[in-house]
Amino acid sequence: MYVRIELAYTTPKGTETFFSSDEMPAAKALLLAEDLKKTGRATEIMFVDKHDSKWTMKNLKKQMEAIQTEPYEVIVYFDGGFDRVTKTSGLGCVIYYEQNGKSWRQRKNALIEELDTNNEAEYAAFHLAVRELELLGVHRLLVNFAGDSQVVINQLKGEWPCYEAALNRWADRIEHDLDRLGIDPEYQVVSRKYNQEADRLASQALKGVEVTSVIEL
Structure with a gap:
């Protein structure tokens, strides 16, 4: 804070x-x-x-x-994948955080059908991460969001324009939720190599493998 x-x-x-x-x-x-x-x-x-x-x-x-009893030092990785054949999207997010003097990792993925592009899937994965942060009780904190989608990161940072109505709706939804939770976001573009966990979760979702887990590190 x-x-x-x-x-x-x-x-x-x-x-x-x-x-x-x-x-x-x-x-x-x-x-x-x-x-x-x-x-x-x-x-x-x-x-x-x-x-x-x-x-x-x-x-x-x-x-x-x-x-002190709530999550802090939060880092979020997100990734979305889109299957053009089935018109389905796989979303994945990984959240690292500290709580009660311990380090934790939470993983979550989801399969959805109402999207049309890979960029929408990336935005939806980001939004999935924000929803998970709310469930964790994260609020009034600085949170680092990392992903390999330059489109999502740079548009949310305001450095790239967003002309697509669908992406604008996702960006507005995300910014509204972050503001409501009092989350101060920091954005970072990382290579796919450093986003492998979230990428794997998105791929598993597309294959019908559901993942929800929390472990102490």
């Missing part, structure tokens, strides 16, 4: 001004705010997250305590 610090500062002679910091990890912001508070010159200390929600020091500490 990343926040910025907003506060009022008064000098010993009574000159007052307001400060707003850059975004930083919430734990670091709390440490800095505690130190500023000790000077007796910083007042009205608030923390503001990416979605402009405001937190008092007390509330942010409670939130940080709650997060």
Whole structure:
């Protein structure tokens, strides 16, 4: 969780001004705010997250305590495959995360029939991953999404235009869900070599092999 610090500062002679910091990890912001508070010159200390929600020091500490039992350090790999003959799509996603001091890996795939192109399948695989994150209880976190689809990654980053209505609908759906969950996405294009797990899951889905698993690493 990343926040910025907003506060009022008064000098010993009574000159007052307001400060707003850059975004930083919430734990670091709390440490800095505690130190500023000790000077007796910083007042009205608030923390503001990416979605402009405001937190008092007390509330942010409670939130940080709650997060310790929730997933964090989340990395998502996704991949989609499309069979032109059968008009079916295989979706796969792999989620790595930390929780309660342990490392976990979750895998999920799905077979769907209503898509028309491979790019749609890639978007649908991304959306499958977002749904799995919601079920895991991931919210208000920075999440790294990695895939070998330059189209999906660069369009979601806003670096490539999206002219196809179907892909625009998927992008809007994904962005709405990420915003609703408070997930701050980072996007990374990786080679197929580094996306083998998600690719295998998508291929298994096309063959009718359903996979749902969670293991401790």
